[in-house]
Amino acid sequence: MVNWQITATTVYCDSVDDEVTLIVFKDGTARCTGLKKYTEPSAETARMVKAKSRTLRRQVVCRGADCTVAAEYRDRLFAEEGALK
Numbered sequence: 001m002v003n004w005q006i007t008a009t010t011v012y013c014d015s016v017d018d019e020v021t022l023i024v025f026k027d028g029t030a031r032c033t034g035l036k037k038y039t040e041p042s043a044e045t046a047r048m049v050k051a052k053s054r055t056l057r058r059q060v061v062c063r064g065a066d067c068t069v070a071a072e073y074r075d076r077l078f079a080e081e082g083a084l085k
Contacts, residue, residue: 002026002081009073015063017052022073030074038062 008023013034020034037045039062052060 002078007077011069011073013062013069015061015067016049017056017060022070024070024074024077028074028078030070032062032067032070034062035064035067039064 005026006023008021010019010021012018013020013032016034016038018034020032022030022032024030038049038060041049049060
């Protein structure tokens with residue numbers, strides 16, 4: 001069992017071309033703060049995403065549940081915790 005309740009880190013997400021915070025809970029669940037921001041964008045965020053897409057010449061879109069960044073971070077944390085015991 002892990003010795004912490006929650007942990008978080010901020011990483012650069014290439015999918016949305018922005019920094020997002022990855023949150024991992026003691027029970028093994030993980031989430032990304034960019035999920036809601038980019039899957040249910042406000043009008044201002046939608047304009048920003050559209051402008052980024054034009055500038056980068058590619059679709060700027062959150063991968064949502066298919067995103068591996070949060071899962072890989074969670075797996076790495078639990079693997080490190082297991083290695084410490």
